[in-house]
Amino acid sequence: MKACIVGGGAAGCLCAVLCARNGAEVVLLEKNEKTGKKLFITGKGRCNLTADLPPREFLEGVVRGEKFLRSAVWSFTPDDTKAFFEDMGVPLVTERGNRVFPASGKSSDITRALDRALKESGVRVELGWEVAKAEKTGGDFVLTSSDGRKETSDVLVIATGGKSYPSTGSTGDGYRFAESFGHSVVKPVPSLVQLLTKEDVSFLNGISLKNIRLTASVAGGKTFSEFGEMLFTKRGLSGPVALTLSAHLNRAGGAELSLDLKPALSPEKLDARVLRDFGERKNADLKNVTRALLPEKLNLYLLQRAGLPPEKKVNSVTAEERRRLVETLKCLKFRFAGVGPFEEAVITSGGVDLKDLTPKCGSRLVEGLYFAGEVIDADAYTGGYNLQIAFSTAAAVAADIMSAKSPAR
Ligand SMILES: Cc1cc2nc3c(=O)[nH]c(=O)nc-3n(C[C@H](O)[C@H](O)[C@H](O)COP(=O)(O)OP(=O)(O)OC[C@H]3O[C@@H](n4cnc5c(N)ncnc54)[C@H](O)[C@@H]3O)c2cc1C
Known part of the structure; x- marks a missing residue:
């Protein structure tokens, strides 16, 4: 089983690690020169990685997609996010408003932990690889880069983020890919702005x-x-x-x-x-x-x-x-x-329409296609909620890809 994951942000990195740890061959394609460019600037450089709350209370912080996210958040909770980073050697602290940060106060602890996890789990990370086109021919997904390179896979995960802070690489490419596969996209608008x-x-x-x-x-x-x-x-x-x-x-x-x-x-x-x-x-x-x-x-x-x-x-x-x-x-x-404007917005509201996605973020239209993170039409308030959505949806995708049974559609 070979999985291509497009986007080396919070969702793409975690999804890649979890798939690779479970034996998949994983290629992570990131257009920037490094992974986690947006993660690095989160929480004013401190990275508020989750909200330290039980799932039920966590879901009260969700603005759009609360019902859809229930399964993903209950399966990969804020505690699971904390455990993942603590296991990677990052001490965490919980501050006022249940906000969880690395104890060092440095987001680089989080990006470095993810980079290390990618390496240790054997993910092939391709930097400077901008996906220009994504299609399915025969049984395979075929990705073409903006400079003509090709990558093929059995499974494709689109984790390209939204449209906010486009200087970090999130320029809304995933919406175009989703539409090319027949998915509808709920109009993206700036939020937390x-x-x-x-x-x-x-x-x-x-x-x-x-x-x-x-x-x-x-x-x-x-x-x-x-x-x-x-x-x-x-x-x-x-x-x-x-x-x-x-x-x-x-x-x-x-x-x-x-x-x-x-x-x-x-x-x-x-x-x-x-x-x-x-x-x-x-x-x-x-x-x-x-x-x-x-x-x-x-x-x-x-x-x-x-x-x-x-x-x-x-x-x-x-x-x-x-x-x-x-x-x-x-x-x-x-x-x-x-x-x-999007340039100043912490997140993008809107995105891949949830009606054509399974609770594990799999496409109901194209077998083997998944979406994770901000690219989907789900968002929340500030306070670590949005990164947790990225992590929970990424974990849901990884679990579905790795499950022996074919995804429920
Ligand atoms: C200033 C700021 C502060 C924030 N602070 C917090 C916070 O403290 N806590 C919190 O919970 N949330 C915070 N957020 C929101 C949070 O950062 C996002 O919700 C989260 O990063 C979304 O993760 P993602 O993996 O879905 O997308 P992203 O992190 O946006 O990652 C998407 C990746 O895909 C890559 N990509 C896009 N298109 C292509 C392509 N065609 N080919 C290859 N690669 C591609 C991009 O370069 C990018 O690296 C903040 C956001 C901003 C802008």
Whole structure:
């Protein structure tokens, strides 16, 4: 049995190792000059390789494909991922939010462990091998590289990733291969990426906020809300809450974003606090009193959005103006102008349609064809979930390839 695996990322590398350890002849084709280019930059260079959770709780972090992924995640769990790397000699630590990292804080521990596992299990790794065409002729898969080389196999695994961060090699080639085999592809869109706003927020670029609530009301009535940290960028909103919301807004036609800068206080309590501050500094400029509530630039922006002159003396602020101030602090609105581009997106949402895949990620259309990792239409929030999806689907594919029985179709 010879397996060709296209893509030396998280999914392709693990799949190759598991097949080779079980006796298959495996060729891993990677277009870059090294494997794991994207893995290396994950988790800000620290690689958050999984979420330390039992499968049931893990699956709650999945945005698309939860039902489909159940079998793969229960068969190769976050504990299995940890055990794989610990067995390869990489000590791990679990941090806040169940995030698992190499104890060294270096993603290179993970990429090196995979490279070592590939070597030890006897996988033939071909670097600089860009698959340009994949086809099945007779019983064999035939792969042709962009410079005319050929490779044939009994089984083909497409683990080419999505379209995000294309500089790492994930340029969406797998979607083209899938379509050439008759598979449909759910439109890929950027996910875990900044939210662009129609309002110009460039003035606020770099301001980061803690303990805020960002709510998105999507055209059609659905509402999504996240509490935590947020960051203003030149073109919109980023940071954990914005990235999480992007997973729900990346297919939305339109949406309104509402930022609650003081979620711990009800409008009444916030009004009482403002009234108290005003009472203590009656002759001060409004901006100098509200400064205590917000970072400098945001303070000025907020007053402008509330239609309040920053230099107005506090003792001349009317009750209606104070109401506007409180309302803007609780509900600073932004018009959603779409999500950021693939170049900045942590993952791609969409991909090979799950309806034509078995739970082991085998094609229902072409015998011996498999898909693993981000190329399929499954994705999750940040926190190690997406790498675990890559590992679980890779292991499911390897198990199916190596099972004596022919895959259930
Ligand atoms: C900045 C950033 C940080 C991230 N941090 C985390 C994190 O901490 N935790 C987490 O869980 N997830 C994280 N992710 C997401 C995670 O990296 C991906 O979900 C995961 O790498 C997907 O693995 P994959 O093997 O499916 O695809 P990839 O890792 O994208 O690998 C695909 C491989 O296929 C190769 N390839 C593509 N086309 C061809 C072709 N035609 N021929 C040959 N080779 C080809 C590519 O060069 C690439 O090496 C992060 C993503 C980014 C961009």
